[in-house]
Amino acid sequence: MTEKTLLIVVSKILIPLILLFALYVQFHGDFGPGGGFQAGVIFAVAFILYALIFGIRTARKVIPSAVTRTMLALGVLIYGGTGVATMLMGGEYLDYNVLADTVKGGQHIGIFIVEFGVGLTVSSAMITIFYTFSGHVNAELPFRKGDKP
Amino acid sequence: MAATAYYLTRLRNLFAVVMLSGVYSLFAAALYMVLDAVDVAFTEAAVGAGISTVLMLGTLSMTTDKEKVRKKPPLTALILVFMTGGVLVYGTFDMPRYGDPNAPIHQHVANRFIERSGEEVGPPNIVTSVLASYRGYDTLGETAVVFTAAVGVLIIIGRSKDRSMPNAKAVRRREEDDDITHEPSAKEKEDASS
Amino acid sequence: MSWEVVTDLLGLLNYWVVIILMMAGFYVVIAQDNLVKKIVGLNIFQVSVFVFYISMGKVSDGTAPILEEGIEVYSNPLPHVLILTAIVVGVATTALALALVVRINHSYGSIEEDEIQVIEHDEEEIA
Numbered sequence: 001m002t003e004k005t006l007l008i009v010v011s012k013i014l015i016p017l018i019l020l021f022a023l024y025v026q027f028h029g030d031f032g033p034g035g036g037f038q039a040g041v042i043f044a045v046a047f048i049l050y051a052l053i054f055g056i057r058t059a060r061k062v063i064p065s066a067v068t069r070t071m072l073a074l075g076v077l078i079y080g081g082t083g084v085a086t087m088l089m090g091g092e093y094l095d096y097n098v099l100a101d102t103v104k105g106g107q108h109i110g111i112f113i114v115e116f117g118v119g120l121t122v123s124s125a126m127i128t129i130f131y132t133f134s135g136h137v138n139a140e141l142p143f144r145k146g147d148k149p
Numbered sequence: 150m151a152a153t154a155y156y157l158t159r160l161r162n163l164f165a166v167v168m169l170s171g172v173y174s175l176f177a178a179a180l181y182m183v184l185d186a187v188d189v190a191f192t193e194a195a196v197g198a199g200i201s202t203v204l205m206l207g208t209l210s211m212t213t214d215k216e217k218v219r220k221k222p223p224l225t226a227l228i229l230v231f232m233t234g235g236v237l238v239y240g241t242f243d244m245p246r247y248g249d250p251n252a253p254i255h256q257h258v259a260n261r262f263i264e265r266s267g268e269e270v271g272p273p274n275i276v277t278s279v280l281a282s283y284r285g286y287d288t289l290g291e292t293a294v295v296f297t298a299a300v301g302v303l304i305i306i307g308r309s310k311d312r313s314m315p316n317a318k319a320v321r322r323r324e325e326d327d328d329i330t331h332e333p334s335a336k337e338k339e340d341a342s343s
Numbered sequence: 344m345s346w347e348v349v350t351d352l353l354g355l356l357n358y359w360v361v362i363i364l365m366m367a368g369f370y371v372v373i374a375q376d377n378l379v380k381k382i383v384g385l386n387i388f389q390v391s392v393f394v395f396y397i398s399m400g401k402v403s404d405g406t407a408p409i410l411e412e413g414i415e416v417y418s419n420p421l422p423h424v425l426i427l428t429a430i431v432v433g434v435a436t437t438a439l440a441l442a443l444v445v446r447i448n449h450s451y452g453s454i455e456e457d458e459i460q461v462i463e464h465d466e467e468e469i470a
Contacts, residue, residue: 167383170387205382217458227374229373241358246355250416262421280428
């Protein structure tokens with residue numbers, strides 16, 4: 001059981017950092033390496049780590065699968081909706097220039113929203129897939145055979 | 150990296166295969182880093198070494214982690230692979246050399262991205278501006294593919310937990326196998342005694 | 344063989360590495376019967392294509408494509424974009440394939456291709 005305690009302590013320190021890092025990657029992607037795809041994956045990894053250590057049932061309480069399924073559709077909707085919004089504002093589909101007065105401002109807002117949609121879809125897709133796979137294995141422990149090296 | 154790939158083809162224990170494929174991914178991420186693709190290295194490290202390994206382990210724990218031992222090595226496949234590889238190597242002699250700034254790939258649209266994306270889009274990270282702005286339609290499609298794949302996984306195996314029996318046919322077959330290999334059931338004993 | 348020819352051929356080394364990896368993946372996909380191993384083989388194949396694209400985008404003495412003062416030569420950002428999205432799509436499709444394997448295991452009780460074919464053949468004869 002001491003190993004389990006160690007895992008719990010270490011993951012409790014790590015998970016907030018991973019989530020913070022995912023948010024940094026998401027919103028700092030314009031300036032350094034990063035963006036919606038990477039951030040979504042890292043965000044999902046934090047929840048998967050949580051589910052591996054504390055069990056699937058606890059993880060499902062933290063973020064229910066209904067929520068991830070809604071987020072899954074919402075991300076694509078945000079992306080497509082941005083395109084429709086630019087059309088309504090007089091531009092072409094996904095033409096971010098009309099979103100603000102200046103070209104750079106419009107592009108910045110457009111990229112920000114679109115990357116957010118991507119991140120939302122990717123992270124919730126990964127969590128959903130993981131939930132589906134682990135829901136079959138065992139409700140408490142994610143792996144029965146695989147955890148023995 | 151090639152050594153990892155070689156052992157991947159040889160190993161029988163699927164658990165080791167999955168672990169090695171994670172190692173392979175990590176090597177690939179390091180390689181992307183050397184080749185200046187920081188964004189890609191980032192993604193590969195998180196996806197390949199993280200999520201896909203976890204998913205494969207999940208699959209193994211639901212199926213089996215031992216591969217059946219084969220009788221004869223598939224010689225035809227080996228010949229086919231070597232022939233294809235030979236043809237491909239022959240094809241590389243006409244390819245531009247590694248790192249050549251005059252290669253055709255650098256002559257078309259990429260220059261415009263590098264020179265003008267600063268004014269036209271803004272973000273210093275060219276990868277982000279190409280991804281979200283110049284190739285916005287493409288990325289919308291990719292997002293839709295990820296969405297569809299997740300929905301597909303849900304449809305294929307998401308619901309079978311609700312059913313107590315996964316598939317009547319498979320259960321029946323497993324029972325038949327049990328009858329052959331294990332002791333006869335109580336009902337059969339009664340039939341035999343009467 | 345003169346030294347120029349050798350250095351010239353060394354410029355093709357990246358393609359050869361890609362081909363070796365690709366053929367390893369190809370071999371696993373066509374020669375192995377185990378479905379999980381086939382998917383791992385597909386992954387090897389996939390990564391080799393990624394390496395191919397990324398190594399095409401590399402420019403000698405270039406740097407990562409993030410605009411900065413005083414830097415003139417950047418590597419080509421276009422392959423990076425394509426592969427970045429391809430990796431994430433790749434893992435999503437891998438998950439789909441693994442889900443299919445799980446489903447096959449539910450129905451047939453096996454993930455070996457030849458065993459599944461035998462079972463299917465038997466069922467056809469019964470029916």
